[in-house]
Each structure stands twice: as C-alpha cells, then as structure tokens.
Amino acid sequence: MLKTIHKWRIIKVFLLFIAILYIGFMYIDIYDIESIISSDRLKYLSMLLVLMISLFTGDDALNVKDLKLLQTGLFITLIADLFLLILGRHYVLGILLFSVVQIIYSSRYGFTNLKINIRNFIVIFSSLFIVHLVVDKLIFKLDFIWVMGLFYGLCLLNSVIKAAKAYRDRLFPKPNGHMILIGMVLFLLCDINVALYNILNEGLFYNISSISMWLFYLPSQVLLSLSGYKYNLK
Secondary structure (H helix, E strand, C coil): CCHHHHHHHHHHHHHHHHHHHHHHHHHHHCCCCCCCHHHHHHHHHHHHHHHHHHCCCHHHHCCCHHHHHHHHEEEEEEHHHHHHHHHHCCCCHHHHHHHHHHHHHHHHHHHHCHHHHHHHHHHHHHHHCCCCCCCCHHCCCHHHHHHHHHHHHHHHHHHHHHHHHHHHHCCCCHHHHHHHHHHHHHHHHEEEEEEEEHHHCHHHHHHHHHHHHHHHHHHHHHHHHHHCCCCCCC
C-alpha cells in the first residue's frame, strides 16, 4: 500500500513537470519567441516523461498484456517523434512508425490478435504500394509520403473506431475507458491539424494548425499513458 502511494506521488511529480513543459512550449509557439531550450526539445522531454509514467505502472497494471501493448506503443511513438521532431528528417519512416503504433493500439482496444492485425495491415499497405507504383509510373509523379499519410490515416481511424467501440461495450473499466476514448479523439484532432499544416502553406488556418498539433497531442499521450493503470475506485 505504501509502495503504491509512493509511486503515485512520483507520478504526480511527473504530471506537474509535464504541465510546466506544456505551458512552456505552448507559450513559445503561440508568441513565436526564442528561448534557451527550443520548443521541440521541451516537447520531446515531455514525451519522455509520458513514457516514464507508463513504465512506472508495474504491479498496478489493469492487465499485463494490455500494459505491454501500451508501453510498446508509447516507446515507438517516442522513436517516431525523434525522427519527426528532433532530427527533422526520415519523415516516411516516422509516419511508418506512427502507423505501427496505431496498429498496436487497435489490437489493444479490440482485444484482437496482434499478428493477425499486422497481417491485415500489411495487405492494405501492399495494395496502396502497388497503386502508388501504377500511378507514379503511368499517370503522374506521386510522392510516396502521401501514400504513407493515407496508410497512417486508415490505421488511425481504425484505432479511433475500435476505441469508441471498446468504450461503448465497456471493455475497459472506469476511468480507463474514458481516458482511452478521449485520448484517441485528441490524437485524431492532433493529426487533422498535422494534415492541415502540411497541406496549407500560409494563412490563418495554417498558423492555427501549427499550434493546435501539440495542443491536442500531449494531453492525448498523457491520458493514454495513464490508461494502463488499475484504479481502485469505490
């Protein structure tokens, strides 16, 4: 009991630091100011703390298999953010890694076999790849990153739909089910803004989307990291 109480005190400290980092990089982004530590590095540090929250779960996990899927997803997310946020290159690889994250999450929310899930998405990816080759060679030049974006969109939508069904069917207890559903909706809102940011070149919506990405993204990751815990609510 004392060990659990001590653990939650540490997690609360993590959450406090994440909140401070969140306010910090949002302030930098909104007012476009220069700082000693860049906004991107503050964002990545916050994601490290998000992973730490999940790694602290231990014996307080809702379900061991569920926790492993969640922690794997968060770890791959951190690697993807490294490519897209810190290194600023290998975008196709970054999108592919985020696609893998969504495939893992869809297995988590649907209690489906991960190997079967991966097989199904490999078929979808292969089909898109063939279509890309035909279009790129015979019709017009098509950057492969758009194909990866479409594939990721399909993976994300599948994951969000399964999260909604899991919430409807009460596959997860309270508050875990709420955290998963809200977390995935925020994840979706984040990526809608990512898409707008990459499609638009300038203007009001471009500026809004550039800020809104992490406005939704970090809260979604915090909720997902906390959704693996077993809460003793009376």
